[in-house]
Amino acid sequence: MQGQLIQHYGPTPVMDRMSKHGSKIAKVVMWPGFDLFARSGSMIGYEGLIEFDPQPPEVRRLASSWATGEGVPLMTARGQGLLYLADYGKDVIVMQLTPGEAVSVNGKNILAFDASLQWGIERVKGVTMLSGMGMFNVVIRNNTQGAGWVAMVSKGNPIMLDTREAPTFVDTDALVAFTEGLSIEKRRTAGFGSMFGRGSGESFQLGFHGQGFVVVQPSEDERPHFSVRG
Amino acid sequence: MVTQFGRGQKSQLSAITQGTDLYIGIQVNAPGTSWDISCFGLDANDRLSDDRYFIFFNQPKSPEGSIQQLGAQSGDTESFRITLDAVPPSIHKLSFCAALDGAGSGSQITSGYFRIVVGGQEVMRYPFTGADFTSERAVMIGDVYRKGVWRVTANGQGFAGGLAELIRSFGGEVEDPAPAPPPAPAAGGFAPPPPPAGGFAPPPGGPAARPPAPAASQAPGYGQPPAPRPGYGQPPAAAAGAASPLVNLYKEPPPSQAQPVPPGAMASLTPYAENQAQGRWVQQNSKLVKVRLGEDALALRGSMVAYQGNIDFDYKSRGLRGMLEEKLTGQGLKLMTCKGQGEVFLAQDAADLHIVELGPGQKLCVNTKNVLAFDATITNEVKRIESAGIPGGGIFHFEMTGPGTIVVMTKGTPMTLPVQGPTFGDINALVAWTVGMRVSVSSQVRISRQVYHTASGESHNLQFQGMGGGHFIVVQPYEV
Numbered sequence: 001m002q003g004q005l006i007q008h009y010g011p012t013p014v015m016d017r018m019s020k021h022g023s024k025i026a027k028v029v030m031w032p033g034f035d036l037f038a039r040s041g042s043m044i045g046y047e048g049l050i051e052f053d054p055q056p057p058e059v060r061r062l063a064s065s066w067a068t069g070e071g072v073p074l075m076t077a078r079g080q081g082l083l084y085l086a087d088y089g090k091d092v093i094v095m096q097l098t099p100g101e102a103v104s105v106n107g108k109n110i111l112a113f114d115a116s117l118q119w120g121i122e123r124v125k126g127v128t129m130l131s132g133m134g135m136f137n138v139v140i141r142n143n144t145q146g147a148g149w150v151a152m153v154s155k156g157n158p159i160m161l162d163t164r165e166a167p168t169f170v171d172t173d174a175l176v177a178f179t180e181g182l183s184i185e186k187r188r189t190a191g192f193g194s195m196f197g198r199g200s201g202e203s204f205q206l207g208f209h210g211q212g213f214v215v216v217q218p219s220e221d222e223r224p225h226f227s228v229r230g
Numbered sequence: 231m232v233t234q235f236g237r238g239q240k241s242q243l244s245a246i247t248q249g250t251d252l253y254i255g256i257q258v259n260a261p262g263t264s265w266d267i268s269c270f271g272l273d274a275n276d277r278l279s280d281d282r283y284f285i286f287f288n289q290p291k292s293p294e295g296s297i298q299q300l301g302a303q304s305g306d307t308e309s310f311r312i313t314l315d316a317v318p319p320s321i322h323k324l325s326f327c328a329a330l331d332g333a334g335s336g337s338q339i340t341s342g343y344f345r346i347v348v349g350g351q352e353v354m355r356y357p358f359t360g361a362d363f364t365s366e367r368a369v370m371i372g373d374v375y376r377k378g379v380w381r382v383t384a385n386g387q388g389f390a391g392g393l394a395e396l397i398r399s400f401g402g403e404v405e406d407p408a409p410a411p412p413p414a415p416a417a418g419g420f421a422p423p424p425p426p427a428g429g430f431a432p433p434p435g436g437p438a439a440r441p442p443a444p445a446a447s448q449a450p451g452y453g454q455p456p457a458p459r460p461g462y463g464q465p466p467a468a469a470a471g472a473a474s475p476l477v478n479l480y481k482e483p484p485p486s487q488a489q490p491v492p493p494g495a496m497a498s499l500t501p502y503a504e505n506q507a508q509g510r511w512v513q514q515n516s517k518l519v520k521v522r523l524g525e526d527a528l529a530l531r532g533s534m535v536a537y538q539g540n541i542d543f544d545y546k547s548r549g550l551r552g553m554l555e556e557k558l559t560g561q562g563l564k565l566m567t568c569k570g571q572g573e574v575f576l577a578q579d580a581a582d583l584h585i586v587e588l589g590p591g592q593k594l595c596v597n598t599k600n601v602l603a604f605d606a607t608i609t610n611e612v613k614r615i616e617s618a619g620i621p622g623g624g625i626f627h628f629e630m631t632g633p634g635t636i637v638v639m640t641k642g643t644p645m646t647l648p649v650q651g652p653t654f655g656d657i658n659a660l661v662a663w664t665v666g667m668r669v670s671v672s673s674q675v676r677i678s679r680q681v682y683h684t685a686s687g688e689s690h691n692l693q694f695q696g697m698g699g700g701h702f703i704v705v706q707p708y709e710v
Contacts, residue, residue, distance in 0.1 A: 095498040103495055150495075156580030157515035159536075160499040166538040166572070174535035174577070179495070205537075213496060216536045218517035218577030 014082070017114070018094045018149040021084065026092045026111055026151040028083040035115035038085055040073040042111055048081015076115065085112055090153035093176075093215065097148040102141035102180035109176045109217070110138050111151040118143045124172075124184070124206070139180055152177055154217040161216060167209040173220035179212025234497060235344075235356035235384035241500075243314075243380040244507040249348035250314040250380075255306030256326060256371060258342040260360070263334035266393070267308035267371075269297055270400055272323040277401035283321055284397075285310070297324065306345075314380055323375035325385070325400075329368040329393035336363025336388050344372040344384065356384035367392035379507065510605075511585050511635045518577045519585065519637050521603065523568055529576050529603035531564040539572015567606070576603050581639040586662075588632025593665040595627050596638060600661045600706075605634030615669050615692070629665060638662060641708035649696035655703050656691055663703040668695045 012021055014029055021027050028036055030050055040054055054075045077083055086092070092111060097103065104124075113119065118141045142148035154176050161168045163179070169187055185207035208214050233246050258265045271283025271292060278284055282293050290299035296316035300309040312324060326344065330336075339360040346354040356372055363369060366388025373383045389395045505514050512520045521527050523541060534543065544567045568574050577583070583602060588594060595613065604610070609631045630636055640661055647653055649667060663669075670693045694703055 093499070093502065095495050098494045101495050156517040156577065158502050159504060159514050159518050159575065160502040161504055161536060161538070161575075168536055168538050169541075170536040171534055213499060214536070215499060215502065216518075216575065217580070218515075218535060219580040220532060220535065220578070 011082070016094075016096070016149075017147070018096075018112070018151055020092055020094055023091050024086055024089055026085045026094060028077075028085065028112060028149075028151070030077065030083050031080050032078070035076055035078040036083070036112055037074045037115055037119070038077055038083075038112040039087060039110060040075045042085045042087050043077070043083065044086045045084040046081055048079060050077055050079035050081050050083055052077050074110075085151065087111055087153045090155050091157055093152045093154060093158055095150045095152065097140070097142040097150060099142050099145055099148075101148075102139065103150065103177050104137045104139045104180045105150065105152055105177040106175055107136040107138060109152045109154060111153050113138075113140050113150040114148050116144050117141065117148045117150075141180065152215070154215070156218040158215050158217050161214045163208045163210055163212050163214055167207050168214050169205040169207045170214055170216055171220055172206055174216050174218070175206065176215040176217050178208055178214040179210075182208045182210040182212045182214075184208060232352050233354045233500060235354060235382075237356075237358065237362060237384055237386035239356075239501060240381060240383040241503075242505055242507065243374065243382050245503055245505055246346065246382065247348045247353040248506075248508075249353075251348065252312040252314065252374070253300075253347040254310045254312060254326065254372075254374070255304070255345045255347060256309070256328065256342070257305060257307045257345075258328050258339060259307075260334065260339040260342075263338050264331045265307070265328045266331050267326065267328045269299070269310055270323075270325040270327060271297060271317075271321040272325060272400060273320055274322045275401075276323060278397065279401070280320070294318065307342075312374065314374075321376075323373055325370055325373045325375075327368060327370050327396055329396060334367075336360065336366035336369055339363060342371075346382065354382065356386075358386055362386055363388050365390050368396040370396070511637065513583065513585055514575065516582050517580050518575055519583045519603070521568070521574050521576065523570055523572055523574060526606040527568045527574070527603055528565045528606055528608075529568055529574070530578060530601065531566045533576045533578045533602055534568070535575050535577050537572055537574040539570060541568055541570035541572045541574060543568055576637065578602055578639055581641055582643065584638045584640065584644070586636045586638055588630065588634055588636065590633040592632040594630050594636065594662055595665055596630055596636065596662045597627055597660055600638050600640060601628060601630075602637040602639045604630065604636040608632060608634035608636060615671070638704075640704075640706040642706055644704050644706045646702050646704050649694050649701040649703060651695075653694045653696075653703060654691045655694065655705050659705045659708065660692065661704040661706050663694060664696070664701045666697070667701050668697070669693070670695075 009022075012019065012027070014027075017029055017034075019027050025044065028038075030036065030046075030048065043052065052075050095103070097117070104122075107121070120139050121136055122139055124137050140148070140150055158176055161170075163182055167185070187205050187207050233241070235241070256267050258267065266286065268284065268286035270278055271280065271285070273279045282289070283297065285292060285297050285299050287299070290301075291297070294316055296313045296318070298311045300311055303309055310326070317324070337360045339358070339362075342358050344356040344358075345352055358371070368389040368391070370385040370387050370389075373385050375381055375383070389399065502515075505512055505520070510522050510524075512522075514520050518535070521529075523539070581602075586594065588608065610628045611631075612626055613629045614626050638661060644661055647655075649664075654672065655663075672691050672693050694701070
């Protein structure tokens with residue numbers, strides 16, 4: 001057999017716990033004792049012996065903190081082998097956290113993270129009151145001594161903005177992740193009249209400033225895509 | 231700040247430094263072996279079309295002096311000075327390569343780096359070790375190349391066949407085979423199969439000019455078993471000796487490349503860092519555009535994803551006439567005005583964005599659905615292409631007149647068709663076209679949308695006929 005597909009898209013050498021295959025597939029090296037939390041239904045393939053638990057007790061415990069329909073559907077993966085994850089063709093961002101680092105990732109954008117990391121789900125302060133819908137973030141903190149890995153997805157090529165340069169204001173629908181600990185400020189840019197149908201569409205943003213970064217995706221699409229998944 | 235690069239990582243040079251006078255230092259520590267470091271000035275097709283831009287110890291300077299080899303200094307095994315502004319436009323890529331002189335292989339490298347220093351400050355560093363290589367006898371370490379703007383990539387790809395194979399992959403000639411390292415990754419003493427005769431100019435496209443790579447697999451007993459290496463460095467097809475478009479791979483690395491991630495969340499996210507290039511409209515990536523405010527800009531409502539600075543977003547009132555137009559045509563742009571001081575990042579539904587600059591008085595017709603943003607200095611007017619039989623009685627679009635910049639969005643990679651003979655475009659796929667063409671509607675050609683039950687069966691194509699040169703139409707691979 002000949003062809004670009006067969007010859008050139010083979011597995012890449014294993015380099016880290018998490019790496020990317022192309023721009024839209026995350027590849028995770030699994031071994032016993034290093035479990036992984038992954039978005040339910042994001043597995044597209046694996047080799048080796050990996051088992052999945054769609055309703056791990058760790059997640060069930062937190063279920064009460066989620067609101068209806070929202071939240072972060074997670075499963076655990078454990079075993080040994082190579083695990084490939086993707087989320088409907090979205091771009092994958094693989095991030096390594098050094099000990100002590102923490103990020104807050106939008107629930108819609110989380111793909112996977114090491115189970116050894118400390119994590120929790122929380123509402124982003126301020127969003128609920130103003131826009132009428134909650135925004136759920138997974139706060140992931142690396143309390144271990146080694147490196148911790150997080151994979152996120154972004155609809156379209158993401159951009160990382162440095163909040164040290166200037167306070168950065170982000171449309172909540174485009175927000176992917178930010179450094180935990182940044183000070184968050186609600187901001188309304190348009191006048192009162194904009195509340196009534198003639199708005200600029202940009203009446204409400206979150207402002208971030210401090211030592212860290214914000215990751216933004218080039219899409220504000222809010223339509224839920226295939227909410228039923230394996 | 232030193233930006234750390236990993237193998238395969240790419241970045242715009244402007245994200246690292248604003249300077250154009252670069253000092254490039256390369257260090258290769260490999261005890262017992264000797265590496266020659268050289269710089270190849272390649273043309274747009276990644277070919278060494280001009281031998282005078284092969285900068286090495288025998289030719290330490292390009293004709294106009296924009297590329298100079300400086301020799302070993304301050305810890306660097308080899309160093310170069312590149313004056314980007316003076317690099318002639320025919321040179322598109324400067325590839326920095328190390329080739330083994332004598333016996334050995336890439337795995338003997340203990341450490342090394344590729345770094346860029348500007349104004350005494352190191353701004354970029356790509357460290358590598360022998361673990362990154364196996365039997366390579368020539369390594370492309372890093373490239374500084376031009377793709378719109380200058381960019382830099384940490385390459386790290388190797389050639390088992392050494393310098394000769396490297397030069398041939400650039401379409402160059404190996405005139406004297408004697409000093410060229412043997413093209414097989416075998417240890418010294420092994421009589422290499424004779425390389426092609428001197429003066430042999432390989433045809434473009436390369437595969438025929440490849441040295442007998444399978445020789446490697448024929449001599450497995452030589453200490454270095456030609457273990458099938460994983461995807462990146464050498465595609466399996468090439469190892470099998472098949473006529474593979476090897477050269478193409480170096481232009482566009484296959485998508486299955488892995489990049490090691492340096493520690494730290496910030497370092498992991500460096501590939502997505504903001505493009506700090508100067509200018510009012512700056513493309514951040516294919517789907518994001520940044521505009522520096524000062525003067526106002528208009529953007530589609532809801533297209534702001536982030537901003538820095540003090541900016542207000544106002545509903546753009548188009549006046550009574552504008553509102554009437556909007557009602558009549560359904561083609562009103564739902565725009566907002568971005569005012570203030572700072573930078574605004576614009577994107578919409580992950581559509582591909584394209585920055586178009588119009589000079590004073592220049593005009594471009596754009597489908598309303600494809601406008602994302604434009605300068606407030608642009609005047610836009612609703613126009614109509616009339617024809618019987620089109621729903622709504624005509625085709626409405628915007629005629630934008632410069633001076634200023636427009637950001638056009640397309641679903642998928644668009645195609646720009648020069649209009650020479652009669653050119654047809656589906657109404658639903660048309661993005662933009664130049665003014666001054668004769669446009670007519672042809673509805674008898676029923677090609678698209680016929681397979682769907684729900685389609686009305688009426689398909690309209692616009693026929694464009696341009697007088698004189700320079701006319702074009704832009705279509706996208708997605709029908710609205």
